[in-house]
Every structure is written in structure tokens, then in C-alpha cells.
Amino acid sequence: MSVPSEVMNPAGAVFRLDSAEHDALAELAASLAGVSPGLVDDDGWVAAARRLSGDLPVRLRSRLREFTWDPGTDAMLLLRNLPLEAAGTPPTPSVPGSVQRGATLPAAALMLIGMALGEVVAFDKEKSGALVQDVVPVPGMEAFQGNAGSVKLNMHTENAFHPLRPDLVGLMCLRNDHENVAKLRVASVRRIVPLLPAPVRAVLHEPRFLIEAPASFDMPAGSARPRGVLTGSHDDPDLTVDFSSTVALDDEAADALLLLEKAVERSYRELLLQPGDLAFVDNRMALHGRSAFVPRYDGADRWLQRIFVHLDHRRSRALRPTGGQVLLSAAPADTTTER
Ligand SMILES: O=C(O)CCC(=O)C(=O)O
Ligand SMILES: [Fe+2]
Known part of the structure; x- marks a missing residue:
């Protein structure tokens, strides 16, 4: 298999803001943070983020635009040197379901960039529908296969079960772990698929798999319908799978899923995120996960803030009854959302 070169973004996967861009973003984020009522989930504040996203540094805007055209071989973009809180990052929270409601400077910067890419969205049954999630x-959730855990987090498509899962996942680092060993892992379908024999790829395209809701969703299992884990173009497909919640429906499909997982293990890239780094993963084409680390629960643990971005807001209208940014986790029975 080969990916036609004209569809591959030649720009690099790492973009570092220079000091003038860092300062301009800090100033823009500070003005957004000052918009009343200073709450990330307020519709008026989100509207201000959307409007002000047009004032981001021009070189950054161009790079974001290229990324939404084509996310490159690694299907990710790492932005570096984003502004952090001038007074220092507060202690890392450690409660389950922690979210960022207040408009801090880093959260404002994250929302500005997310709103420049598309629409920042959330799901009602996950992290109480907050747009910026910690x-x-x-404590006590070390072995959990979700972001509250600290054992190895299996490779997954974010919200793989959902017909309108995020197009992009943004993960911004406020603080890494004490030993600087927790690594975000990203595996692009463009690196995985060439490792698979054609008959295995063909099986992965067939509706012989079920993907259930992940542990982070407060939802009953049992509503999944059979689907392919590879979809779309056979030369440059999309990939949707979560190795903690995908089951194959027959033996041949199970073998193919195992070979896919092996290819993923050989393909992932590791990112040791530093404070001020923001990684965007194209959730249609890349899986992500995390290596293990040892938390101390002393206020200085690893802390990322996460957003989800949709590139086409209209597509989810039936799942947003009040028209805002938060999607229903389950589609109403009389709507069609599958893509
Ligand atoms: O901890 C990480 O680096 C990634 C966690 C994750 O998969 C997520 O928050 O969606
Ligand atoms: Fe994730």
C-alpha cells in the first residue's frame, strides 16, 4: 500500500512558537480570560473564543489550517512554547472527573487554538460535559483504563464507540510526572497499515467488530452495531478501534485484530510532553495511549488539559438539542448520525 504523495502534508509535525508568538498568544489568551463571566463553558465566553481565534499569530494560523487539510504521516501536530500561568501552575488536582471551569490563561490559549481549528465540543456523559477536561x-484508580489511571493506557481512538467521536483531540501539558517518564503514544494509520498483509486489511474493513463505550462513560454496554475498524479509502483509510473495548465477531476477525494490535505496537511514536506543549491527534487516523508512571498525589503530579474538536459542527446538530457545544452521548433513536 502507498499513500499518494499529493495528499500528504509536507509540513513537520512539530511547530514551536517563537518568543514574539508566545507573547502575542499570552496577550490574546489574557484578554479572553478576562471576558465575563470568566467561565470556559459559558456560551458567550465560547463565542468570544471563536471571535478572538481570528487574531492568533498568522504563522500559527497557517499551520493549523494546513493540519486540518492533511494531518501528515503521523496524523498529529505538536505545538510547543505555549503560555502558562505567570504566577506558576497551581497544584495538580487529584479528584475523579476533574475539569477546568475557570478561564485560566492556559485554558484560554487552548480554547483559542481549538476554536481556530473547528468547534470545541464535549459529551454529556463524560467529565460532566466540560469543554476543558483535566x-x-x-488515588485508587491506578489500574483504570482511562485518563485517571497511571498504568499503561492501551492505544485507542477517543470515544471510538460514538458515531460523532472527536475529529481532533488536543492534549496540553501543564506539568509532567515527577520522573519525566509518562509518554503520550501516537500511532498513525499511515504507519500501521503498510505493515499489514492485504487479506488482513480486507477483513479489518468488514463489519465484523463491535466497539462498546469506554470506562470513562457513564453508559450501559450492549448498544454497539457491527462495523469495520478500517473505513473509507482502501489506500488511505481511517482507523477506529479501542483495544480495551473492541471485540471481533468471529475467529478470522479476531486474528486480524490481533495483527492490527501488533502493528500498532510497532508503529507508535512517543512524546514526552513538557509544560507548554500541546499535541493534537487526528482521531480519525491515529490512535493514542500513554506509558505507565508512578503518581505521588502530592500536588505535583502529571497534569494535562484536554479538548475535543469537531471540524463540521453542523453534522452533530441532532445530538445538540440546545444548540451549544455539548453532544448527547447516545443518539436519539429517530436521528441518523452514522458516517
Ligand atoms: O495521558 C495521556 O497522555 C493520554 C490520556 C488520554 O488518552 C486521554 O486523555 O484521552
Ligand atoms: Fe484518550
């Missing part, structure tokens, strides 16, 4: 280790 990714922090939680």
Missing part, C-alpha cells in the same frame, strides 16, 4: 492521576 487528565490527572486519581
Whole structure:
């Protein structure tokens, strides 16, 4: 298999803001943070983020635009040197379901960039529908296959079960773990698929798999319908799978899923995120996960903040009864959302 070169974005996967861009973003984020009522989930505040996203530094805007055209071989973009809180990052939270409601400077910067890419959205049954969510280790949840855990997090498509899962996932680092060993892992379908024999790829395209809701969703299992884990173009497909919640419906499909997982293990890239780094993963083409680390629950643990972006807001209208940014986790029975 080969990916036609004209569809591959030649720009690099790492973009570092220079000091003038860092300062301009800090100033823009500070003005957004000052917009009343200073709450990330307020519709008026989100409207201000959308409007002000047009004032981001021009070189950054161009790079974001290219990324939404084509996310490159690694299907990710790492932005570096984003502004952090001038007074220092507060202690890392450690409660389950922690979210960022207040408009801090880093949260404002994250929302500005997310709103420049598309529409920042959330799901009502996950992290109470907050747009900016904390990714922090939680005492007693070490072995949890979700972002509150600290054991190895299996490779997954974010919200793989959902017909309108995020197009992009943004993960911004406020603080890494004490030993600087927790690594975000990203595996692009463009690196995985060439490792698979054609008959295995053909099986992965067939509706012989079920993907259930992940542990982070407060939802009953049992509503999944058979689907392919590879979809779309056979030369440059999309990939949707979560190795913690995908089941194959027959033996041949199970073998193909195992070979896919092996290819993923050989393909992932590791990112040791530093404070001020923001990684965007194209959730249609890349899986992500995380290596293990040891939390201390002393206020200095690893802390990421996460957003989800949709590139086509209209597509989810039936799942947003009040028209805002938060999607129903389950589609109403009389609507069609599958893509
Ligand atoms: O902890 C990480 O680096 C990734 C966690 C994750 O998969 C997520 O928050 O969606
Ligand atoms: Fe994730």
C-alpha cells in the first residue's frame, strides 16, 4: 500500500512558537480570560473564543489550517512554547472527573487554538460535559483504563464507540510526572497499515467488530452495531478501534485484530510532553495511549488539559438539542448520525 504523495502534508509535525508568538498568544489568551463571566463553558465566553481565534499569530494560523487539510504521516501536530500561568501552575488536582471551569490563561490559549481549528465540543456523559477536561492521576484508580489511571493506557481512538467521536483531540501539558517518564503514544494509520498483509486489511474493513463505550462513560454496554475498524479509502483509510473495548465477531476477525494490535505496537511514536506543549491527534487516523508512571498525589503530579474538536459542527446538530457545544452521548433513536 502507498499513500499518494499529493495528499500528504509536507509540513513537520512539530511547530514551536517563537518568543514574539508566545507573547502575542499570552496577550490574546489574557484578554479572553478576562471576558465575563470568566467561565470556559459559558456560551458567550465560547463565542468570544471563536471571535478572538481570528487574531492568533498568522504563522500559527497557517499551520493549523494546513493540519486540518492533511494531518501528515503521523496524523498529529505538536505545538510547543505555549503560555502558562505567570504566577506558576497551581497544584495538580487529584479528584475523579476533574475539569477546568475557570478561564485560566492556559485554558484560554487552548480554547483559542481549538476554536481556530473547528468547534470545541464535549459529551454529556463524560467529565460532566466540560469543554476543558483535566487528565490527572486519581488515588485508587491506578489500574483504570482511562485518563485517571497511571498504568499503561492501551492505544485507542477517543470515544471510538460514538458515531460523532472527536475529529481532533488536543492534549496540553501543564506539568509532567515527577520522573519525566509518562509518554503520550501516537500511532498513525499511515504507519500501521503498510505493515499489514492485504487479506488482513480486507477483513479489518468488514463489519465484523463491535466497539462498546469506554470506562470513562457513564453508559450501559450492549448498544454497539457491527462495523469495520478500517473505513473509507482502501489506500488511505481511517482507523477506529479501542483495544480495551473492541471485540471481533468471529475467529478470522479476531486474528486480524490481533495483527492490527501488533502493528500498532510497532508503529507508535512517543512524546514526552513538557509544560507548554500541546499535541493534537487526528482521531480519525491515529490512535493514542500513554506509558505507565508512578503518581505521588502530592500536588505535583502529571497534569494535562484536554479538548475535543469537531471540524463540521453542523453534522452533530441532532445530538445538540440546545444548540451549544455539548453532544448527547447516545443518539436519539429517530436521528441518523452514522458516517
Ligand atoms: O495521558 C495521556 O497522555 C493520554 C490520556 C488520554 O488518552 C486521554 O486523555 O484521552
Ligand atoms: Fe484518550
